[in-house]
Amino acid sequence: MGESEINIGSKIRKARMDVNMSIKALAETSGMSAAAIQKVETNRMVPTITSLLKISRALGKKVSFFIQEEDNANRVMLLKKEKRERFYSEKSRCFHEYIVGNLENGILEGGIFNALPGGKSGETQNSHPGEEIILCLRGKIKVDIAQQTYTLKSGDTLHFKSDIPHCWRNISSSDSKILWVYTESASSS
Numbered sequence: 001m002g003e004s005e006i007n008i009g010s011k012i013r014k015a016r017m018d019v020n021m022s023i024k025a026l027a028e029t030s031g032m033s034a035a036a037i038q039k040v041e042t043n044r045m046v047p048t049i050t051s052l053l054k055i056s057r058a059l060g061k062k063v064s065f066f067i068q069e070e071d072n073a074n075r076v077m078l079l080k081k082e083k084r085e086r087f088y089s090e091k092s093r094c095f096h097e098y099i100v101g102n103l104e105n106g107i108l109e110g111g112i113f114n115a116l117p118g119g120k121s122g123e124t125q126n127s128h129p130g131e132e133i134i135l136c137l138r139g140k141i142k143v144d145i146a147q148q149t150y151t152l153k154s155g156d157t158l159h160f161k162s163d164i165p166h167c168w169r170n171i172s173s174s175d176s177k178i179l180w181v182y183t184e185s186a187s188s189s
Helices: 009-018 021-030 034-041 048-057 063-067
Strands: 086-089 096-099 106-115 132-136 142-145 148-153 158-159 168-171 176-183
Touching: 009 034, 009 048, 009 063, 021 034, 021 048, 034 048, 048 063, 063 096, 132 142, 132 148, 142 176, 148 158
Parallel strands: none
Antiparallel strands: 086 096, 096 106, 106 176, 132 158, 132 176, 142 148, 142 168
């Protein structure tokens, strides 16, 4: 799977500057370190989906704003397979392929994630407003939600409220493919 040349860092920097927010303020609001944000903005680090969610919420933007080439508001959107935005995150060991377009006032986000062996969302659980649906298309993943662990194999789905702390990891010896759909909080629309 190839990766698109999207300048996520410059989009984050522009969005931050548009709201007159310092790197330090974005770090405090997002719960990330200022050094990590600076690396993301200068494209020395590709953010994980968790980091991108934290940054987008702190800036009041949808994740799709940072990964799409166009910023056209639409009420109906056809997104051809070859036009999907893709990127690879070394930290999560996961290829991200976004399946949603920039729908006018849209609240859904989603993608197909191909997690390499050992791929994971991070060391700590994350929480945010909304809901999530995970469909395991191939492989085997574990999803920790609060104190409970769920194992998903090909064909299994998990639907949960996103305000419950959660994280995931690929427990297969090969790639796991996941369809992930989630809502954005009202404040980030």
